[in-house]
Amino acid sequence: MRDDRVLLILIVGFVALQIARPARVGELFARIDQHTILTLAGLLMLTRAIDQSRFLDWLAQRLLRAFRTERRLALLMVAFAAALSTLLTNDVALFAVVPLAQSLARIAPVRIERLIIFLALAVNAGSSLTPLGNPQNLFLWQHSGMGFGAYVVMMTPLTLALMAVLLVMCAIAFDSRALHFARRGPTHSVRWALLWTALALFVAFVMMADHGYAGWACAGVAAVLLVARRNAVLGIDWLLLAIFVLMFVVLRGVAEMPQVRATLGQVDFSGAGVAYVGAAVLSQFISNVPAAILLAEYSHNWPALAHGVAVGGFGLAVGSLANLIALRMAKSSKIWWHFHWVSIPFYGIALCLGFIALKWM
Template sequence: MRFLRDRLASHLLPWLRTEWLLAAFGSLAILLALADPQPLDRYQDWLQVPTLAGLMGLMIAIQGIRDSGLVQRAAIVLVTRAHSLRGLGLMLVAGAEILAMVLTNDVSLFLLVPLTVAIAGLSNLPLARMVVLEALAVNAGSMLSPIGNPQNLLLWQSSHLPFLHFVQGMAPASALASLLLLALTALWLPGGRVELDRNALDSRPLFPPLAVLSLVALASMVLMMEHGLALEGALGLLLPFALLARDSLKRIDWPLLATFAAIFAGLGHFAALPVVGAVLDRFDFGQPLTLFLGGLLGSQVISNVPATVLLLDRAHDPLALATAVNVGGFGLVVGSLANLIALRLARLPQGLRQFHRVSIPFLMVCAPLVYLTARWLA
């Protein structure tokens, strides 16, 4: 008995401290499955297999890019040309916003966070602050585009709004969030010069074959996701990487993928409970403030993609719902999956605490300003 207790203490407790999100949402999914059994196809819908497959394909490609040494070379180029920490930070934040408009918030983070980690390893750039800012940046940037994040894509396709009409409707909220974020970046980052660690400059050689394979894999994965073939794209990457870059496959953060699966299954089931629907039926989501608060608070509890699904048939204004759930991506870490991806990729000690110290006040300032601006322009 003592042997088992010691084994649990030495293995299970450290795992729980590291993978507490996986344990929490996995337990929620199992408890709901036992208490409220559902047909298999409902679990498949909740798991969002295309999204999980897309994440897996991106993780494979980005791990290959990191192992090839390409990220480190790009980091050296940026660091050696930067004049100040604040300027470098503003460039990374602006890049995160622009990329998120085109490549989606998740893809942008898979590219930028490893680059930022590499830059911080070469210089005095404050890594924790930059990763938090980049997480906020991709949420602010992706808000503008119908293809910037999953909730926008869902609302755009279901509403059949013209592309430019959607962009115009989201422009005020995205612009306001972006301006607030740039101001935060300028105030929060130190203004000193970039200091290089010369000993770390050429720490990893470039491996061109893996770099080419990984860049092709990333481009093909994005294209497959755009055409609704994420599962086929991800499975198609397994064979070449298993043959040519097996070590990269081993280094992928597979528990992160399992965490997303647990979140999708647990929160999807929770949102579909009859008691949740009964509570929501008491509210009039035709009222602008009710819809805004519903999307905002719902995102804080079950993340913005499940909140969008939950309110989709109850909201009469898709752009108002899009605004609410996108702003809801700020605040608590679960508000947007991009937040979880950023913190997990960077593996920051005390990263969750650092994120909430900034993201919650940011939400409290941004949300009322966005709502008042939207009502003024209505």
Template sequence: MPSWEPTVAAWVIFLVVYIVLAIGHLPVLNLDRTGVVFVGATAAVAFDVLSLQEAHHALDFHTLLLLFSMMICVSFLVQLGVLDYGLLFLDRFRSPRGLLWAIVWASGIGSALFINDVICLVLTPIVLQLASKRKVPPEPFLLAVAMASNIGSLATPIGNPQNMLIASLGEIRYPEFVVRLAPLSLFNLLVLGLVLQGMYRRVLKQAAAEPIERHALVSPAPLPRYVWVRTLAIMGGMVVGFWMGYSLAGVAALGAAAMMLTRRVQRARAFELIDWDLLVLFAGLFIVTAAAAKGGVLAHLYEGLAVLRPDTAVGFSCIVAVLSNSVGNVPAVFFLSGFVQQQANPTAWWFLLACVSTLAGNLTLVGSVANLIVAEKAKESAPLTFGAYLRVGVPVGVITLTLALGYWYLVWGR
């Protein structure tokens, strides 16, 4: 094959993959995002952009193992019914305003401890059930679940998939990640609660005026004490391992293995909640990005972005925000990872990338998978429209991103 052909192939593969990531699917062949990334990764090897060995080396098995292991852990918690006890916690808050704040903190803190997508999967039906029984409009509470899950997930490297990728590629240890970003995450959760309370004050006030009936909720089945002790011991051990600086993937894998040692959950059922599409998407993007780097695609694109001043925090943040709401936050991180590694202080830029790629997810309904999960789960009983989300998402996104930029300049910008 002539020397120029792999370069052309690299350009075609990269452009097709990222265009489909932006529009959602390839209409002609009915390929979704994951499918086109897999085809693109395969084509990169087939057209000699990468050798099979180079494609193998492009895979970051640490990130893939971390993501897979955390999915197993959360899946077991869901199947055991541990996370369903959030229903009993939220039902303690009798006023609509109190319930709103409880959802903000439950979704935010839960997403910091687990993957935010799964927290949305668990909390959305609970919130719908509470809203229905109390006869209150579900919209502000659904927005609280989605937006708080994005903001809360910023606090730790295991809160969302892009954080896992950033922590792995940037070699950022768990304690450093939490110490740097948890304060910002917690403060922005407070901001979110205030914005939602202000924008829905009439709805919440009217709902508060309605008499609240004692209602029969579908409570989770009681769990034996030993299940609680065992589960808390495993999760506590994982947090200690993370905090002591051990390998995130290694600790998560040990936790997942320990979770499997139970007879209460069948392994096949636990694997049902694993997002295999996301794992394939990650693996494929590792290869597509490596092919784009070898073919000179990324170097040319980084040069083309110079007019937007990506070497400044504001310019870089604008690029990340646009990419996160078009191709998605994970592909955006893959695309910009090479640029970050070229900076004089890459760690600072990794943190900025984590902040913006996560918080920009609140700007629009399609800004994060967590938002789409909430909308999908609620579509039958309480549809969450793009416009309704945008009305709240823009102010929340702009305020939290501005605070994140100010915080970044305060800590790293000097």
């Protein structure tokens, strides 16, 4: 815990918030999005089980044989992550692609930190396309009354522009050097029974979580994996769960402060420009999901809010919960700084692209 700066910052923030505006235990628990926490816990168990099946090492070898240069491999991974995030949400997509990227790095000299940074940006960009891509899209889509197809059409120009820029940046960041096996990973030692069990649980888990049964789904996954592979349950990243719990408690506590609400109440968010900039900027401080929920009380300009929170996922790591998941999975302290060297300039470009996309509507 002493080495986890994000956790320490959140603990300090929690203490400061409790001193400034004390809240009861029931109020603190009410701020926690239990569905998100239980979904995250289930995904952590499932991805750990898949990783322990050794299938990802097996798949990584075949990808390296098919895409022998680092640039081609990085472009494939970024495009795949973005496409996956349009259907399975950005955090679920990360739990699929980041462990695969780490398997690639175990057997070939892939610059793993750089690749994880681009994967985090890719799932944020790709997930902006559909209502299923991320929680803030789902929230805004349900409240806007728009059809599924209409929402996708509305977000297509921005998503395509973001992906075009991201792929160009990715091509520049990775060179065309050939990749050679640093060592041979397992070829015939895949634990197929564990893999198929985890995949079957994964499908059932996603379906149940999408229908609001995350608690039962998480309990079922834990029960099966405690029998099949106990370490897949006991060995997950518990600090990541603690970080997300504290994020909900602290960030929603800040959003509920009378001073914050009074300040927002003085701003006219009915105009597209103000709503867009407000969503993009506020996301940098309280994350894009709480920003969408909070600003929906002050503006019904759904296109502007949707574009704003999509852009707000870039920039600071706290802008999107997916960023925090990816950076935590990297298990490197330096990646936090490297991420912002790429993400903040991309945020500036995305902010301009969002303005242009709104004007074309």
